[in-house]
Amino acid sequence: MAAKRDASEPAELVVGERTVRITHPERVYFPATGATKLDLANYYLSVGDGIVRALRERPCMMHRFPEGLSGEKVHQKRLPRGAPPWVETVNVFFPRYKRTADELCVTELGSVLWAVQMSTVEFHPWNSRRADTEKPDEWRIDLDPMPQCDYARIRRVAHVAQEVLDEIGAVGWPKTSGGKGMHIYVRIEPRWGFADVRRAAWAFAREVERRTPDDVTTTWWRKDRDPHKVFVDYNQNARDHTIASAYSVRGVPHATVSTPLRWDEIDDAVPADFTIATVPPRFAALGDLHAGIDDAVFSIEQLLEWAERDEREGKADPGDPDAVDLEAGGTAE
């Protein structure tokens, strides 16, 4: 009788010099397609350089689905117990709760796979790194469709954002959000705190709005936003706001992936086409389209000047509702 591997036995994945045991490899995580926990692990293995580049040295929230998508979702800040010693962490402070937490800090692909073993589907890294968690090195342009906004509008706004980025000498790296929107990341010098990076993002969003007012809103209150427009969500640059990283799978039925795009793909690329099934061959063919992100570092000074100009004209935004003054002792609300 031929030896047959029992599908319910743990799988052992070799990742560089690490071996990661995946228990319950056959557990269905995505009931709509039947994709299992092992499929998820193999997906992350196949985009290894890309996911590590997106997460490297960043505090990272883990969005876990211990029973797959049919069960409860856990937003996990603290690294779960039982991690091998090579899985690294970074200690971050949460002023709102006056507590610290040791969050996952990916330094190698093995730790991504260990997070999958701990049922992580989505990775939500900070926009700063452990060398100084209070100084973001990533400006995140989040193009959020309001409920009745069509994707053509997202595409148009992405091109306007690209035009403004070009003019200020910044290199933007677009990706699908894995949902209905788009993200554009810009590497920045880690010289400013969250409040300034957010102000810079706000000034940029307003410039994009000025150029295409029929497509964009920067209106603060959700209820006041035109439901057909794109909200350029500058608040994603506030402290302790995180969004799914490049190559992060999303916890949705068809396991879409937040997928890096070339600028010239934006008009044709359909976000729903990028899933844990389709992104591995794409990655094998194209490599990581964000591979150059760490070499294109932008300084936000000009955007801060725009922010000052707009503030002088009395157009300051109402402030981040979640902002906490760290130096004043961190009393929120």
Ligand SMILES: [Mn+2]
């Ligand atoms: Mn978004």
